[in-house]
Amino acid sequence: MKDGNSGDQKTLLLIDDDPNLILLVKDYLEFRGYQVVTAENGREALEVLQETAPDMIICDVMMPEMDGYTFVEHVRSNAETEWIPVLFLSAKGQSQDRVKGLSTGADVYMVKPFEPEELVAQVESSLKQASRLIRQQNKGTGSAPAINVPFDVDLTPTELKVVQFVARGMANREIAEELRVSQRTIESHVSNMLGKTGLHNRTELARWAIENQKA
Structure with missing residues (x-):
């Protein structure tokens, strides 16, 4: 599409x-x-x-x-x-x-x-x-549950760029346009990062990025 x-x-x-x-x-x-x-x-x-x-x-x-x-x-x-x-x-x-x-x-x-x-x-x-x-969620308020992620998560330079856009609340489609790649590529990067971090969704990924100064 x-x-x-x-x-x-x-x-x-x-x-x-x-x-x-x-x-x-x-x-x-x-x-x-x-x-x-x-x-x-x-x-x-x-x-x-x-x-x-x-x-x-x-x-x-x-x-x-x-x-x-x-x-x-x-x-x-x-x-x-x-x-x-x-x-x-x-x-x-x-x-x-x-x-x-x-x-x-x-x-x-x-x-x-x-x-x-x-x-x-x-x-x-x-x-x-x-x-x-x-x-x-991106603010990481004190009432929100803690985001627990292994300390040894290593993101590639491209994944780091993608997670910064995720933390800004951008949809995969918008990130794809910004980076001039296909949306499927962005979805693959997000999926890989969820696998590396053990997080469940984009919202948790965004909070983790902000709380750990990735964004």
Whole structure:
């Protein structure tokens, strides 16, 4: 998948088996300045995630092949994707449906039909909240659990550059643009550093870099 030309442009992954809804929401979000990548079901979306790291995921709940619940469980179990905010879209609006969606790992649960402006507002709110959480984690506040890493971690010069950008809250896509390499290369570097440090995700990696003066 092609990445956006602007480092400030956010990429959204939109997943729904309704082609009419895909076209409507995609056009509206792109009009508001977002880059939108689409998939028809959870299985296809997992393939998309191997190629690109979106800033947020908008996902239908009931889909063929792999539904939204199963897809989000995959997202939350992967250290490379667990940080991505997820917004569920569903025709089911009962309280127990909302509880199940949020308990599965979604950050926002919206009921169809919805107003496009409300969707945009929820997207903007979720992206701002994710950014705040990353900055808070990067500060390494005293209330946060300690990051325990072996003292003999040796990063290559390229890995050191990458982790500095991670510590600044940049997505893999943005780092790839900055270093003029493929996103897959950056994902490989991040994966290698997680393996070397024994950390679980990018947020912990960012905190470790800051607390140990790597960034």
